[in-house]
Amino acid sequence: MDFDIIIEKLNEKISSRDGFEKIDIEKLSETEQSFIEKYNPNNTLIIYGTLAPGRPNHFKIEHIKGVWKTGVLKGKLVNEGWGSDLGYFGFRHTKTDEQENIEAFVLFSNDLIDNWAYLDEFEGEGYRRLLAKYELDNGEIGIGNIYAINQAVD
Structure with missing residues (x-):
């Protein structure tokens, strides 16, 4: 697949x-379970906006x-979400032919599992935590959590 x-x-x-982390792993297909075991997204956060190192809200996650x-x-980055007021657009998954390369910072941390609720609250109703694929500068590919525009509240 x-x-x-x-x-x-x-x-x-x-x-x-x-x-x-709220998904019932046992209800996933074998392929999905193997995929999750291989990439372990609960310990990975992909950041493209204000939480990134050196940006306005990094202090919220420096702990x-x-x-x-x-x-x-x-x-695709779109001019939506509360971050757009600060000049940081919101992320949307798009079809392959509409995708752009977006600079990303990827945080690998065993502490993320204890901070998801805090981060969800910080991002607010306008964002939804989803999974996305990243490619590191060294060519390594993986998946992690990302805060995307919550299309359910558009």
Whole structure:
């Protein structure tokens, strides 16, 4: 099964506000379970906006210990969400032919699991935590959590 199709199917199972960790793993297909075991998205946060190092809201997550790496993600940034008032657009998953390369910062941390509720509250109703694919500068590909525009409240 294609990488992007698996992510799309997993994202369909994530409710509008609950993140990936609320999915009942036993209800996933064997392919999806293997995919999750391999990429372990609960310990990965992809950031493209105000929470990134050196940006206005990084102080909100600097208590989360981990390793930062840079790379890109595929999708589209749109002039929506509360971050757009600060000059930071919101992320949307898009069809392959509409995707752009977006600069990303990826945080790998075992502390994320204890901080998802805090981060969900910070991002608010206008954003939904989904899974997305990233590619690090060294070419490594993986999946992680990302805050995307919540289309359910558009």
